[in-house]
Amino acid sequence: MPQQLIKVRPTKIELVKLKRRLSLAQRVQKIVRDRLSILTMEFLETAREAMEAKEKLIGSFSEGYKALSLASGYHGYMALDKELIASEVDPKVIAGLRNIAGVRIPSFELRNNGKIMKGYSLVDTSSWLDYAAQLSKKWLEAIVELAELQRSLELLGIEINRAKRVTNALEYIIIPGLQVTINYLNMKFEERDREEKTRLKRVKMLIA
Amino acid sequence: MPDLVYEKMLQKCVKGELRVVNAGLPRRRKTLSSLLGEEYPHVLCCDGSAHLFKMKELEYLINITSIDEQEVLLLPILIALAEDPAEAVIICEHKVEEHVISEVLNMPMVTVGGKLRIYRPQLVLLRKVLKTTTQYVFSSKIVV
Numbered sequence: 001m002p003q004q005l006i007k008v009r010p011t012k013i014e015l016v017k018l019k020r021r022l023s024l025a026q027r028v029q030k031i032v033r034d035r036l037s038i039l040t041m042e043f044l045e046t047a048r049e050a051m052e053a054k055e056k057l058i059g060s061f062s063e064g065y066k067a068l069s070l071a072s073g074y075h076g077y078m079a080l081d082k083e084l085i086a087s088e089v090d091p092k093v094i095a096g097l098r099n100i101a102g103v104r105i106p107s108f109e110l111r112n113n114g115k116i117m118k119g120y121s122l123v124d125t126s127s128w129l130d131y132a133a134q135l136s137k138k139w140l141e142a143i144v145e146l147a148e149l150q151r152s153l154e155l156l157g158i159e160i161n162r163a164k165r166v167t168n169a170l171e172y173i174i175i176p177g178l179q180v181t182i183n184y185l186n187m188k189f190e191e192r193d194r195e196e197k198t199r200l201k202r203v204k205m206l207i208a
Numbered sequence: 209m210p211d212l213v214y215e216k217m218l219q220k221c222v223k224g225e226l227r228v229v230n231a232g233l234p235r236r237r238k239t240l241s242s243l244l245g246e247e248y249p250h251v252l253c254c255d256g257s258a259h260l261f262k263m264k265e266l267e268y269l270i271n272i273t274s275i276d277e278q279e280v281l282l283l284p285i286l287i288a289l290a291e292d293p294a295e296a297v298i299i300c301e302h303k304v305e306e307h308v309i310s311e312v313l314n315m316p317m318v319t320v321g322g323k324l325r326i327y328r329p330q331l332v333l334l335r336k337v338l339k340t341t342t343q344y345v346f347s348s349k350i351v352v
Contacts, residue, residue: 031225031346034289038344045332096260098340099232099253107260107340166225 006181010188018185022178029170036163038101043156050149057142064135071128083129091140103159108148110141229346231255237282240269244278251284259284261340269341272311277304284343285309287331296331298324299345312337 008014072080094109234251243249249261261283273281285308286299300306300319310317313330326334335342 028221028225031229034346035225035229037293038289041328041332042335045336049336094248094260096248096250097257098259099257099343101344101346102228102231104232104257107262109260109262109264111263 004177004180005184006177008181008185010185012189015182015185015189018178018182022175022182025170025175025178029167029175032163032167032170035101036160036167039103039156039160039163042100043153043160046149046152046156050146050153053142053146053149057139057146060135060138060142064132064139067128067132067135071126071132074126074128080129093144100156101159103155105152105155106148108144110144226346229344231257232259232343233286233345234259234284234343237284240266240273240278240281240283241275243283244270259340259343265338265341268337269308272308273304277307280304281308283341285338285341286345287334287342288345288347290325294328295325296328298326300324309334 006018008018075083092111094111096107096109097104098107099105231254233254235254236251238249238251243261243266249263249266250258251261253259269281269283270278280302281304282301285305288297288299289295290297298305298309300322303319306317306319306324309324309326312334313326317324317326
């Protein structure tokens with residue numbers, strides 16, 4: 001695509017101004033490009049982690065469901081309900097923010113998860129219930145982790161799109177436009193110099 | 209007159225972009241030992257928000273550092289991007305950062321002039337382990 005010339009008066013001052021503008025635009029481009037590369041790197045890493053967390057969650061869910069079904073078959077629903085009623089604990093999730101290259105990303109952390117699901121009698125219950133309780137800790141961790149990763153993915157994706165638009169505008173429109181105009185002005189000045197030289201030669205010839 | 213507007217717009221763009229990307233930088237960094245004493249370990253960022261550290265990461269750092277090092281290690285560790293797009297520079301004020309990075313990457317690292325250079329794949333590994341305890345710094349100047 002041919003670059004459009006910026007309409008300026010062909011003077012040396014304009015050339016200096018354009019050069020200053022170009023260096024400024026290149027500085028912006030450097031920052032935006034660095035940011036884009038970091039965001040892309042983080043996005044890919046987050047996507048990988050989200051996939052792992054999802055697999056972990058599904059795996060522990062299916063295993064935990066199996067263990068809980070066996071436990072309920074062994075004790076009966078009523079007895080299991082009675083045992084588990086005392087073991088209900090509200091999990092404490094610490095929510096905060098972290099910043100990746102200007103993108104505010106949520107950060108969740110599960111705390112005191114060691115106490116979860118330990119209120120039942122160890123004498124009256126089977127090892128299957130213990131196993132299901134152990135797995136429930138993993139579920140909770142995986143759910144919290146996945147929530148953080150999913151939201152991070154969305155936010156990073158939006159910001160990558162925005163940064164890409166800015167980079168493209170700088171790379172394909174603003175900077176080439178400035179460079180073409182600077183080249184045009186340089187050529188114009190060279191042409192003017194040549195004209196001046198020829199004119200002087202002609203005058204010299206006429207005088208001599 | 210339009211030149212001035214254009215110039216101002218670009219200048220604003222540089223400032224705005226730098227402000228946005230560096231909004232997550234801490235106003236004042238805290239040492240690992242002081243963060244351990246807090247219930248919700250955090251630092252205040254330039255934009256006024258709080259950057260929360262994960263306890264899991266702090267515990268990991270405790271395991272790989274000595275008590276003296278914990279009192280010196282400033283968090284978050286700052287990472288700047290180098291001139292070469294395949295490299296990143298970790299700003300090390302003390303020897304402890306070098307020790308931490310070596311432990312995380314499982315290889316010896318050497319600081320040159322308070323800067324430690326790592327490659328992008330290593331940066332990915334580092335960020336995977338220390339997500340909240342590292343932070344990117346952006347500068348329009350090129351870090352050599």
